Amino acid sequence: MMNQRIRNAAVAAKVCTPESLIHHFKDGMKIGVSGFTPAGYPKMMPKTLADHVEENELQGQMSFTLCSGASIGADFDNRWASLGMTRARFPYQTGKDINTAINKGECMMSDRHLSMFPQNLMYGFYNLHDKAPEGQATPFDIGIVEATAIREDGSIVLGSSCGISPEVVKGCKKLIIEVNTSIPSFEGIHDIYTVDNPPNRVPIPLTSVDQRIGELGIQVDPSKIIGVIESRLPDKGRALAEPDQGSKDIAENILEFLYHERNMGRQPESLHPLQSGVGSIANAVVAGLATGDFDGCEVWTEVLQDSVLDVIDAGKLKSCSATSLSLSEPGFERFFKNWDRYFPKCHLRPSSISNHPEVIRRLGVTAMNTPIEVDIYGHANSSHLMGARLVNGIGGSGDFLRNAKLSMMHFPSTRPSKTDPFGISSVVPMVSHVDHPESDLDVLVSEQGLADLRGLGPKQRARQIIMNCAHPKYRDMLMDYVRMCERTIGFHEPQDLHKALGMHLALSDKGSMRDFDLYE
């Protein structure tokens, strides 16, 4: 199998066992890996290293700065975290153990928009204390990249994601390639295009979703390669629950709005390209396209989920582009089985391109993402519970919401607290952490309805959001707050700083936001 996949002799000569590469890894090193929103991350070498640490009781003595495009498999991130192998983790994570380590302060993490992270790596912003002549930053001691083939010219054909792999390959001193023989070669799906550092940066020539502007593989200096290993571990598919009624209602509200925008001449017949976040609401929205009458629609996003296959099956998708193909296990099975139908419609690009403001603005993308909470004036929190506890990270939400033609956030109007099935309102007077300021968002949607905020001032926005998106159980409370602030505080965006975080405090002190008393 390895012989079939590796079509370059110099690279083939580097095939070895993962165990033979352990000695390259030293405590404190900076490691860059492939992988984006659990797809296409290396599995064998991280597992081998973890086994080594465990077997030799090296916990805390082999600890790394770990960088990837976004999340990698929880099997990798959690195991490393639980063995004390991750001292710093950029720029995004999912997984219980890594999340705990970050929230305990055992692992350092810093949020950065996903389009900026690879750029800042190449600027040398993650190795500030090494002298790095412009354009030659080497942010990583070791890079580990999952591949599905090596071309005749030695270039690396990636697997189910691109992420920051071009920057890992270019920016590492030593490179390890894992060739995954358990999945087909993805040769042909990738469009590898990278941007130079200023002052040598030029326009990205991409003007449509299905356009190809780059190469099929990543060029690599072969002298960097310290080993090529085989992996037979497939991506851990991400299980997706069937959308619940709330998600379906949200999706319906969004589709109805898109029809309206089209009728008003603000969206073309087949819609502008759609960006859709990760999760069940996003999945339900995209699934809605399969039954809608938007023929020839396009998706320009970060992560392709199962529902995009439904839209292809329905004959309604012209093409889609992302940096990651993150399917469930049955989804991957379906993808591999109907390869000829799905493969030509899909394009995978580096996250520096999929998330680039330049391209997102140009294409006029419609962006849809889920926040933790929004406030009555239209600020959104995407990252920190109660302003403190990191969930995953800001991810690419800011790249899309700031640059889309139409920026939407969707959420269930309430979530349960420990003691109250309606204990947490997604609409609050003031969010406890802001990732997306009011100046970024056009439309908010819950299962209750849709608030179109375009062109509205704060006081009008508050009424739209409360009456259309908040749960009926919270509308009076929120309107009382608004009226009280307008009466006693006034100004352009009335906020009473004594009370603005009161619903959060009621939740933490009494168990439910419904226990907030404005006049207490």
Added chain:
Amino acid sequence: MMNQRIRNAAVAAKVCTPESLIHHFKDGMKIGVSGFTPAGYPKMMPKTLADHVEENELQGQMSFTLCSGASIGADFDNRWASLGMTRARFPYQTGKDINTAINKGECMMSDRHLSMFPQNLMYGFYNLHDKAPEGQATPFDIGIVEATAIREDGSIVLGSSCGISPEVVKGCKKLIIEVNTSIPSFEGIHDIYTVDNPPNRVPIPLTSVDQRIGELGIQVDPSKIIGVIESRLPDKGRALAEPDQGSKDIAENILEFLYHERNMGRQPESLHPLQSGVGSIANAVVAGLATGDFDGCEVWTEVLQDSVLDVIDAGKLKSCSATSLSLSEPGFERFFKNWDRYFPKCHLRPSSISNHPEVIRRLGVTAMNTPIEVDIYGHANSSHLMGARLVNGIGGSGDFLRNAKLSMMHFPSTRPSKTDPFGISSVVPMVSHVDHPESDLDVLVSEQGLADLRGLGPKQRARQIIMNCAHPKYRDMLMDYVRMCERTIGFHEPQDLHKALGMHLALSDKGSMRDFDLYE
């Protein structure tokens, strides 16, 4: 004079008096005007309309939605506001009366990044209830544009700013041109390039500050022109105070940092293009370039202030580009007197280009702006005092800070309150309004020092910001807060929502942030 300036017969035939145009204006209309950060705004027609309202006691009976690139002269905005002529004002303002009207809720206003505003106008987002076929949105009933000449082909040569003038001309039903004969023709300084709406948008071909990609004037359908009037009213120059010691100290901290970045290979010899906000700190930073050893440096910004003339005089500026030339009165005098020296170095472009994320990222701009306040984790408030009272608006700060290679904010560490010369700390536990999330900012600077936040987690950032940027009078208070939160709240970004806004509340309730008691 008008004959010399107007070189097209069809346009010359439309010359008339402003009084003869009054009848076109009806209550409730949407008016778009030229002008950006008081430069190049129309003066005669707005004044004539205000006189008409005043003389005929029409206060409140002729009220308009008024849109411009950014602020216009306070003489225009304040007079209209005080006569009840502005029912809505987008997207930015300066001026006591207009500000009061907005904060009282008498005038509606909504914040939007300045690069997005002209784009959203052409999307039809400000006339949602008119059917506007894609690409043909007509957001304005009447447009009023200040010109300094009309070319043979009838195209309009603007004056000291571009702003949203191309969108005003394209997006209005009727157009009034004011030819300002009190200043020279600016023909040759403008580079008028506009972007189409998606799906017809293409890469902006600009790759360097001094490159010209557009035309000298704005093309116009002559049948739209309802009148051409003469104006002899110059821009009200913006007086600039001499930088105080604090501003000089901040500028010095920034220049020292830029030298360091250059030494480390992260900035080229002549630096990447600089963006600098408006005001005395920004002026002092740019003035510092005149005495620094950055030969051939470039400025890519929104607004050019007087200090850029010093850098040209020192022979150190290769070129500069902005959407507005906003000089003081002596500055304009100096500019006109040494026209041949200054003019060829300066380029004025529409705000949709000067502030476009695509260009800002490509050029690797260093962005520098002043916030109202920042917090210990690196969020910034640029727009609302105490979370409620609008100052001016977000302006272009988000366009630059989100997309720059290096994003810096600079501020005095304290400001006086009514009762305490150190009553307001610019560094607080949690800002009362967020315009720029932590994920956008790299460096904070006060007269106390500089905090380099790149790659740091929240807990490290808090220590950098407090120890390097906060005033010594506030350091203990802020560090006590941080330690208390780490001990009692924990998590990734410890915030105690009971106390996070406590310094603000101490200011409003007791007169000084120094009166905050963490244990009260």
